[in-house]
Amino acid sequence: MRLRRQNPLATFLIAGILVQPVAVCAQIAREAVDLEVVSQIREEGLERSQVESMARHLTEVIGPRLTGSPGMKQANDWTVQMFAEFGLENAVVESWGEFGRGWTNEGYAGRILTPFQQPLHGQPRAWTGSTDGMVRGQAVVAPIQNMEDVARYRGQLANAFILQDNLAEVTPEFEHRDRRTSLESLLTPPPPPGAGRGRRGGGRGRGGANPIQEARAAFVEMAMAEGAAAFLRNSNRGNGVVTGGGAGSRQAGAPEGLPHIALSREQYNQIYRNVTNGVPVEIEMMVENRFYEDDLDQYNSLAEIPGTDKADEFVMLGAHLDSWHMGTGATDNAAGSVIMMEAMRILKAIGVQPRRTIRIALWSGEEQGLIGSNRYLDNHPELHDKISAYVNVDNGTGRLRGIWNQSNAGATPVFEQILWPFRDLGVVAVKHGNTGGTDHLAFDRRGIPGFNFIQDPIEYGVNTHHTELDTFDHLVIEDLQQAAVVVAATVYALAMRDEMMPRKSGPISDS
Ligand SMILES: [Zn+2]
Known part of the structure; x- marks a missing residue:
């Protein structure tokens, strides 16, 4: 681990440029974005990336990770071992309860x-x-x-x-x-609300x-x-x-x-x-x-960088580690898992000391209905008021182009400013609206700010999503590197804010 002293003069206040008008009653707060840390994150993530070797191990050594299968268990164990090697704290494989047979x-x-x-x-x-x-x-x-x-x-x-x-x-x-x-x-x-975004939720009741x-x-x-x-x-x-x-x-x-x-x-x-x-x-x-049928429980992989003066508050980042079995779960979702692991590795490697605790969660049971993330939050009601925000990646191998605000208007100026230093890497949009189909919904449904990044599609919908072609060769490694850098900077900035992420006002919708 390398520790570097941060130059306080390198902290700039960035005024956000809004891509689209949003209705915010309160004055827009200015985010303190530490450009020195941003530059360290970029250097560590773009010049000493471990994304490729981690993605290859997950897809070509461990292989498919159907929840309940031996591959899933291996992946839980290996990711936690990696967390420990990065120097993260409290690296654990945590049961979320009964899933069924493998x-x-x-x-x-x-x-x-x-x-x-x-x-x-x-x-x-x-x-x-x-x-x-x-x-x-x-x-x-x-x-x-x-x-x-x-x-x-x-x-x-x-x-x-x-x-x-x-x-x-x-x-x-x-x-x-x-x-x-x-x-x-x-x-x-x-499109305006009601035009229907999101694959899961709503109208699928039995x-x-x-x-x-x-x-x-x-x-x-x-x-x-x-x-x-x-x-x-x-x-x-x-x-x-x-x-x-x-x-x-x-x-x-x-x-x-x-x-x-x-x-x-x-x-x-x-x-x-x-x-x-x-x-x-x-x-x-x-x-x-x-x-x-020997073990019907299933598990999430967790670890953290402890916070300092706000250590009992959390910024969480995650992705689902489980996959379907026909390919090797490369773009769905070794990609997201490795991005999140690399983001944690980068933050630990540059030696940041975040105010809030930054916690990574790699979920299982996502493909069977976001089970691991939902059970985690059911099992930890004490965290609901303490999680400032959760960010998720689960739309393939494409680079990050922005983020959905999940209809939380207060989050838009925060993300606009935090993501501003990554325009040159293609991150340009904070979209107002909901996206669905993955684990941020478990947070959103409980009133906890939960977000999913916007990614380039590459060939996700065409070739790899839930197919036998979802393999290592279809990963775009440079895009995963870009994503890890953007995620690392995002969670760090969220962990350093004076206030928690603004929460949605009004009733919680099952988006
Ligand atoms: Zn997925």
């Missing part, structure tokens, strides 16, 4: 036998079962809408490979897509059972009773990319169920069209999946 795929082989032989490019979906060795059977297309449909397939499902997803279009890819976000779009105000669901459940039971081989599932993208998350039950002791094998869209469609046109498709397949 799962890994240990083997898969599949091929089409008729009307011609071809290897089947597929991967099992998480928490689904195994075949009884190598099994051979016919593909059956079985759309189920009601109990009459179920009756139609009775007695026909022994060794069947069942297709229930729709035929999905594969469209030609002619159009150029922007991998970086244009300045114009970053500086364009988002109602009572409906007739279609009941018929489909009856069909699954019949398929198991008759000894069907597997469900074949379509991928949600073309170009040969296999995609998908979970399908089976995480509940300990529940039946393992039939395998669900996600196939490339092109092969799924080919099988579907042959069967529906009367051309028999015979398939041979072996699936070996394994469930883990």
Whole structure:
């Protein structure tokens, strides 16, 4: 660790330049941004970065980190070991309570036998079962809408490979897509409230059972009773990319169920069209999946740099460490995890002494519904009034271009000024509005200021999000380095403010 004396003359007051007008009743406070520390952060993060080696270890040595799997546990242990090596305090793997059983795929082989032989490019979906060795059977297309449909397939499902997803279009890819976000779009105000941002929350509640669901459940039971081989599932993208998350039950002791094998869209469609046109498709397949029920709890990785005169207040930074299993969880979300780890390493390496405690949290269970972050806050009600702000990264490998204020107008001038020294690195926008889909929502829902950075998309939506292509080669290392520097400076500045981050006024919305 290198300690450097800070030059007090290098502390400048930066007047914020607002990108868009916001309604703030109080006068806008000026942020004291320590440009000497900013310059040390940039030097440490851009010239002595450890982002690449950490990202490679997480993705290519530990590999996929499905919550509950041995990979997740290894990642928890390794990150806390790294925290200790950085010299952080209170580095712990902390249980957040019961999650359910773990799962890994240990083997898969599949091929089409008729009307011609071809290897089947597929991967099992998480928490689904195994075949009884190598099994051979016919593909059956079985759309189920009601109990009459179920009756139609009775007695026909022994060794069947069942297709229930729709035929999905594969469209030609002619159009150029922007991998970086244009300045114009970053500086364009988002659509007015109610136009709907955020992937999770709102309208996704489970109602009572409906007739279609009941018929489909009856069909699954019949398929198991008759000894069907597997469900074949379509991928949600073309170009040969296999995609998908979970399908089976995480509940300990529940039946393992039939395998669900996600196939490339092109092969799924080919099988579907042959069967529906009367051309028999015979398939041979072996699936070996394994469930883990020895420890049903799950864990977050935590560590901190203790504060000084405001040590009982916290600025938190985090990302989810868990991933889906088909790739190695590189852009979702080794990227965010490594950015946060590197931000802590940088701050420790330059020897800052923040006023508030800066605490890193790497969550698990995010992919199953932001569970690790929500349980952490449930387990620590004493922290709710003490957390000044939480910042999160979870939108792929792209560099940071700004941050959403999560409809907290008071946060805008704070971020505008803190982020101002990073305009040359492409950080330009503090957007008024909400973004969803990740762990900052756990904080926001409890009235704690929680924020998610805006990132360049690179190829997140096109190729890597929840696909088998989510691997190390798709990381943009320079972008991760930029992000770590920006995060380090952001949390440091928040930890040094006289006041906590302004909180939203009015009722808390489930954004
Ligand atoms: Zn994610």
